[in-house]
Amino acid sequence: MKSIFRGKHFITLEDWNKDEINTLLEVSSDLKKNFAMGVPTPYLPLQTIFLMFFEQSTRTRNSMEAGIAQLGGHGNFLDTSTMQIAHGEVAKDTAVILSRYGHGIACRNCFWEVGNKYLRAMAEHSTVPVMNLQCDLYHPMQGIADLMTIKEKVGDMKRLKVSIIWAYATSHKKPISVPLTQALLFPRYGMDVTLAYPEGYELPDWVIEKAKKNALDNGGTFKITHNMEEAYKDAHVVIPKNWGSWVTNPSEDVVDDLLNSYKSWKCTEEMMSIADKDVMYMHALPADRNNEVVNSVIDGPHSIIYDEAENRLHTAKAVMTLTMGGK
Missing domain, CATH: 3.40.50.1370 (Aspartate/ornithine carbamoyltransferase)
Structure with missing residues (x-):
């Protein structure tokens, strides 16, 4: 398999082929075993991911925050109502800047006929992977x-x-x-x-x-x-x-x-x-x-x-x- 995962966006699994999804499942299982045995997995030391939420979350926010910490990195939780997005800043500007500050951007935006387009716009202008934490079309x-x-x-x-x-x-x-x-x-x-x-x-x-x-x-x-x-x-x-x-x-x-x-x-x-x-x-x-x-x-x-x-x-x-x- 010659898939390149580094920098690959995760907006819908339709963009990932079966081999890539199978690899994702294998890595998930390996991480689960290590977690159960208390084996550290610092695969992303000192890396930062920005976690943007337009809406409430329990499992998604905490799995991402705990997950990046267990990988040796840090998650910045961003309530978008406290960002300049609330004053009209566009997806492009947010994506360009955040991707210069860290190593990944993840976003939840479920507004109907808005969310997926917003994520796609971010992905178009980000230099780091953009991950979908749920939009109007995909989770x-x-x-x-x-x-x-x-x-x-x-x-x-x-x-x-x-x-x-x-x-x-x-x-x-x-x-x-x-x-x-x-x-x-x-x-x-x-x-x-x-x-x-x-x-x-x-x-x-x-x-x-x-x-x-x-x-x-x-x-x-x-x-x-x-x-x-x-x-x-x-x-x-x-x-x-x-x-x-x-x-x-x-x-x-x-x-x-x-x-x-x-x-x-x-x-x-x-x-x-x-x-x-x-x-x-x-x-x-x-x-x-x-x-x-x-x-x-x-x-x-x-x-x-x-x-x-x-x-x-x-x-x-x-x-x-x-x-x-x-x-």
């Missing part, structure tokens, strides 16, 4: 951690039945970036992927076309259903998670008539009972408990949410290790 940090978790649990992922299922939630109008990333990534590993949602919560047409192509090219399948029970039936992995109706309705209103008409789309013991007997429940977190999922499921024996969340640390470290080079 590659979550996607690679999900893939690592599934691989750890089952080994061979070919023909694994994985269902990405919309679920009812009222906490905020959530981005489509998590299900979109999973829909594109999982078929690349030969999984049989079902995307289930009520009408009105579609993903973009180009995503569906690409997901089907990824499945065709890699020996998996990809299908859509508007029937929740169909998605749960015999599934090996279920990922019931809310996402907003951004594609059909760009309004930022959290609760509307469409949302309220689908309160029944909840992960319950009854739904889990029609899945495979060893089904695994996953969620990127935070979960809207008692709306998206009942406590007995998310806290039950089929739930692997905390393993999934832990892997956010190891995969974040792998992304930084591979892409950040010395000056």
Whole structure:
């Protein structure tokens, strides 16, 4: 393999080929083993990464901050409301300057039809790798951690039945970036992927076309259903998670008539009972408990949410290790 990782942007896993993703998984596993054994991994000594957040974060911020510290470097947390961005400074100027100050830039910007464009503009003008901490379209940090978790649990992922299922939630109008990333990534590993949602919560047409192509090219399948029970039936992995109706309705209103008409789309013991007997429940977190999922499921024996969340640390470290080079 002749991939060059140093300086490579991490905006979507669609920009990384299978060999590169497999290397990322291998490095993640190696870092996880060393972390468990207390073996230091100072692969990025005295390097600085700037962590720009337009929005709140728990797992992403802390996995990046802890991760860079464990790699021997330093993370500068930047609340963009306290930066000159708040006064209108453009992505180009921010990227040029921050890339002269350090060794990596990571950014979360989930504003609909803004976030990915902002990250792309930064990447165009940065001289260091730009990493996507979630935008309006993609969440590659979550996607690679999900893939690592599934691989750890089952080994061979070919023909694994994985269902990405919309679920009812009222906490905020959530981005489509998590299900979109999973829909594109999982078929690349030969999984049989079902995307289930009520009408009105579609993903973009180009995503569906690409997901089907990824499945065709890699020996998996990809299908859509508007029937929740169909998605749960015999599934090996279920990922019931809310996402907003951004594609059909760009309004930022959290609760509307469409949302309220689908309160029944909840992960319950009854739904889990029609899945495979060893089904695994996953969620990127935070979960809207008692709306998206009942406590007995998310806290039950089929739930692997905390393993999934832990892997956010190891995969974040792998992304930084591979892409950040010395000056």
